[in-house]
Amino acid sequence: MNLNTKATAQNTYDAIVIGSGISGGWAAKELTEKGLKVLLLERGRNIEHIKDYTTAMKKPWEFEHRGRLTEEQKRTHPVQMRDYPYQEFNESFWVNDLDCPYTEVKRFDWYRGFHVGGKSLMWGRQSYRFSDINFEDNLKDGHGNDWPIRYKDLEKWYDYTERFAGISGQNENWPALPDGQFLPPMEMNCVEKSVKKRIEDHYKRERILTIGRTANLTVPHKGRGKCQYRNLCSRGCPFGAYFSTQSSTLPAAVATGNLTLRPYSLVSHIIHDKxxxxxxxxxxxxxxxxxxxxxxxxxxxxxxxxxxxxxxxLNSTSDEHPNGLGNASGELGHNLMDHHFRCGASGQAEGFDDKYTYGRRANGIYVPRYQNMGNDKRNYLRGFGYQGGASRTGWHQDVAELAFGGDFKDQMTVPGVWQMGLGGFGEALPYHDNKVTLDKTKKDKWGLPVLAIDCSFRDNETKMREAMKNDAAEMLEAAGMKNIVTYDNGSTPGMAIHEQGTARMGNDPKTSVLNKWNQMHEVSNVFVTDGACMPSIGCQNPSLTFMALTARAADYAVAELKKGNI
Incomplete structure (x- = not known):
């Protein structure tokens, strides 16, 4: 691999890929493997696989602040510290918010990592396919524009990306969650197995519970080691046991001899030729x-x-594209979406006091969408899925003043009660006025105008959240749980780190930015295959769909290039 840290006289390539995260890594792999000389640009620093995972093998007591943030880290990361991902264990993976601010017209939590690999190093790894239900919802209920593709267009690319990335999971023959090319599934614990059986018996398989489909290897795969059940994934995995740019797509691209990687390369705009x-x-x-x-x-x-x-x-303006590159439709920046979550229910399981878990499984369970399907009609559109799991609570509940003697020692060796939780992930509709624009009154560290983000959840999401709580409680009750409590800890856009939309695909150039190949309607040699391209977001974690769309678009782009059409 060429690590192009200095601008060379030879600045021309067959393809440029902007960004080295999940979709950028896939674009670089596919384009180099098809014989193109590719320049991969990353605005942040380089992170080398294994060598630069500096905290991956550290013990808890080796962290100076035991995982907590310093006052200086809080000062420089006011957005990143709003939620759990930013902590001492991997704080170098998250951006300094003071260097790259943005304008919150309404609250929007924007979590970012500027380095080679992007968020592929810190992602949650849950990997689910979209189904035809998701591709058809916009057309059926009139929200957003119709997807220009259907499941059959993406199916072979889901197969392709799953086989390469290594997704563990269980096939279930469930209409809203197509089956895939899976490595052996991780095992559920005893309480989860009991809950699965009782829910599926009670609802007569009108609802199912399955082990999470996750990009963690359960067997060695393509030279990468299997998951060690440490559950320290967000520090970077020296075993290569989960899919990331560093463990998977980047080595494949490097092996071709066709890749030039240039870190510290912030793209200010795309140059348009009149x-x-x-x-x-x-x-x-x-x-x-x-x-x-x-x-x-x-x-x-x-x-x-x-x-x-x-x-x-938006910053790529010219005489031909005064409002941003490929924005004749006016849709660029609109239709911003994110999942809403942080609500559901939990309860206690009885009868398993002689059982415990082994290892730290980096995965939970999944209940795929069942709402607004078949006979299940609701007072809101679309639907949600649940993620969660069962575990035993802390090892003792002592009273400090009584912490001595034989009884206390016995208590210290007994784990707490088993708890089972279900947390909903809900689909948000594509609202045109959930949008981003350039705020030219404010600049980042590099002198570029920042984004102003104006996005909120609406009535449909509020109604769905009630169901997310109540259905979870009802299912836990059907599964025999006791002391069930519901919760809603509030959710604002950005928090789920599943932001999508803003440069959507569509058949009509008047209402979309990209065509069915993720190609700009107006600028035929520009492709967008990350979350920006999505006309709707389903309730599933999106990264697997980005991978499949990227591989498909790269295949098309190279074919068109060879035909002389681009």
Missing amino acids: ESKKAKGVMVIDSETNENMEFYAKIVFVNGSTLGTTQIL
Whole structure:
């Protein structure tokens, strides 16, 4: 691999990929394997597999603050510290919010990691396919524009990406969650197995519970080691046991000899050529030196993450594209979506006091969507799934003043009660006025205008959240749980880190930015295959769909390039 840290005289490539996260890594792999010379641009630092996972093998007591944040870290990361991902264990993976601010017209929690691999190093790894239900919902209920593809268009690409990435899971023959090419599933614990049986018996398989489908290897796969059940994934995995750019797509791209990786390369805009009506390259700011340079290519894949991608496109203005590249429809920046979550129910399981768990399984259980399907009609549109699991609570509940003697020692060796929780992940509708725009009154550290984010959940999501709580309690009760409590800890857009939309696909250039191949309607050599392209978001974790869309688009792009159509 060429690590192009200095601009060379030879700045022309067959393809440029902007961003090295989940979808950018896939674009680089697919394009290099098809013979193209590819420049992979990453705005942040390089992180090398294994070597740079500096906290992966540390013991809890080896962290100076035992996982807690310092006052200085809180000061420089006011957004990142809003939720659990940002902590001492992997704090170097998250952005300094003061360097790259944004304007919150309404609260939006924007979690970002600027480094090679992007959020593929910190993602939750839950990997679910979309079904035709998801691809058809927009058309059926009139929210958003119709997807230009259906499940059959993506099925073989789901197969392809699952086989390479390594997804463990169980086939279930469930209409809202197509089966896949799975490695052996992780095992549920005794309480989860009991809950599964009771729920499926009670609802006569109108609802199911399955082990999570996760990009953690349960067997060695393509030179990578299997999961060690440490559940320390977000620090980076030295075993290569979960899918990331570093463990999977980057080594594949490097092996071709066709990849040039350039970290510290912040793309300010895409350069449009008036004569050809195509993109001729990108303008890059070296994020260490602030030096400007240009790189040129026949095709450009924009994979800067949903909002990062849209920020680049909105900033790519010209006489032909005064409102942002490929934005004649006016849809660029609109239809921003995220999942809403943090509500559900939990209860206590009785009769398992002689059982315990082994290891720390980096995965939970999954209840796929069953609402607004078949006979299950609701007072809201779309639906939700549940993630969760069962575990035993803390090892003792002592009273400090009584902490001595034989009884106390006995108590210290007895784990607490078994608890089972179900937390909902709900689909948000694509609202046109959930949007991002450029705020030219505010600049980031590199002098670029920042994004203003104006996004909120609405009545449909509020109604769905009531059902997410009540259905969870009802199911736990049917499963024999005791002392059931519901909860709603509130959810604002951005929190789920599943932001999507803003450069959606569609058949009609008047209402969409991209066509069915993730290709810009107006600029034929620009492709967007990250979350920005999504016309709706289902309730499933989205990353697997980004992978499949990217592999499909890369296949098409290279074929069109060879035919001379691009």
